[in-house]
Amino acid sequence: MKRIVYREWRIAPQRFWSLLGILAAVIGVGALAFGYMEHQGHWVTGMNNSVVWGAPHVFAVFLIISASGALNIASIGTVFRKPIYKPLSRLSGLLAVALLMGGLLVLVTDLGRPERLIVAMTTYNFSSIFAWNIFLYTGFMVIVIAYLWSMADRQGEPFNRPIALVALVWRLALTTGTGSIFGFLVARQAYDAAILGPMFVAMSFAYGLAVFMLVLIFSFEDEGRPIGPRMMRRLRNLLALFVSVVLYFTLTYHLTNLYMAKHDGLEHWLLFNGGIYTFLFWVGWVLIGGLLPLWILYHPHLNQQRHWIVAACAMVIVGGFATLYVVIIGSQAFPMPMFPGQTILESGFFDGVNGESAAYWPTIPELLLGLGGVAVALLITTVGVRVLQFLPESLADDVVAPDEETMHDQPFAKPA
């Protein structure tokens, strides 16, 4: 194992500036979409009084939980002392901050009164998980920045592990808190489940790692820095593990619901009759976000090829968006169980007449706002790796630390 050397991302200036230009343009369009929604009011979105949180929330929650998951790599290196992950810690921290920033911006710009953000910062109701999240999010940002400092500055070295520990606990709390935004809602059948907390943690691990791997592979290949097969094997196995855990939680969540007679209607709707939500559940969540990437990542030949691993990461991300669309929007679209045992024949406010689900289709401004958030996260990352030493020069097999699992094999492998 050699000393890890970190270097700024040194791609050609034209390429760097065009990348920056594209991201800035997407952010600009997102800002215009925000201005339009803010000026006109939310009637220009597909959101309504039945589906009150829409596409912007899908983007925001995806980015926020991915932020927490992206930090996983750093935690594994520092807290769990796996030296092979050490060189990736800095990028892991940077991505965590960048993704969180992007997600929060989308969340905040979708508020009905974004200019009153100062009210949210100064007036708290501590029985609200939302109020707690304001502290969890800002605290996360501060802790990760301190963590990055402890990694980069020699004086910070003694604080590295304690800060990493705090960051680990904090981000678990953050993702549990984000899941609990939904898990604590007794009103809607699809929420109101404590399992949403840990399920969001599992999803954050998978999505965060998928984003991390894409950024890592793209930045390394673009500049010609090597990533060795050992590092790739580690990362792809880890991704496969996280994807399996998400599938496990998905199975548990639905089996539990299916066991309870009162949730039969919801499950029947979501699994068979829910239109776009049924499609997104089976095709997006289970197939593209789960089974297909697992197949690729465990396939003896495909998992040796980098473009297949990239495809698996992209699938996890696409599947992640589908998952959150079903979790956030599908759960609102299903009618609330106000009158169990009764069918609603008529309603002046769309209470699920004859079991009909609520209508929602995202509009262009909503999607542009969400994409703007993604671009913010990528812009911060791009500038970060360009101007500061976040990326290790090489992740080739002879540079990264040896696998702990095989380190001690040699003496025992010898014939007696």
Next chain:
Amino acid sequence: MGKATEMNDKHTRSEAESGALKASAIDGGRRGFIGVAAGVTAAMVAPGVILHAVAAAPRSQPVTSDVRWGLLIDTTKCVDGCSACVEACGRENGLDLQVKSEDESEARWDHQKSVWIRKVKLQDNQTGRVTNLPMMCQHCEHPPCVDVCPTGASFKRADGIVMVDRHLCIGCRYCMMACPYKARSFIHQGTSGQLTRAPRGKGCVESCNLCVHRRDNGEESTACVDACVAEGHEAIVFGDLKDPASPISRKLNEIPSRQIREDLVLNTGVRYSGV
């Protein structure tokens, strides 16, 4: 134009007169003037104050928890096809003043406009019995909307009314996610021509507040209750749930009633009989 000139003339004249007054007898004149002015003012203002006090006593003390306002809905009296309560609420709270944006489709407007009270028609899956009832904010004792509001904009008054402080509401809609009765509406469009008693703000959430302006003016009843009485149905009773002698308490004591989503144990202020 002529009138304005006349007024200007009068104004100039009175100024000239007062100047002369000052010049001649300063003390006596001023005292006399103040005396007359005070008398005239008292004569002008007093009847207004007394009239106001007679018509309704505006609340001058903080709201107390000695009362808890609530509604009892007798669904057996609620008539299929009647929407008098919904229309009355619209007029009382300015919901009928909401304007659809030009480019907005009717279908989307129906999903996006603010609704405080709606009629629901139900059929029992087993027996086929049909029930009609109005749904609105249920004014829970333990309101989930208040629990989840990050800024405390969603609050419960001491007298049990659950409402939104529109100065604190940031429009996050978490309360709408949490409400088990779908009672809340988000203002999706700009507003104009508002009523003083029921201000409305783009980007804020609102819901039935049991005609809180009437409570604060010491008036009886709510707009929906009055409309139902006027129609001769008397399906909704308003009153103080804490006063055993109030009509609502007597009726609750008399007929069987229940809360919607009793399983959540929110102790709603709105009760239904015949559901």
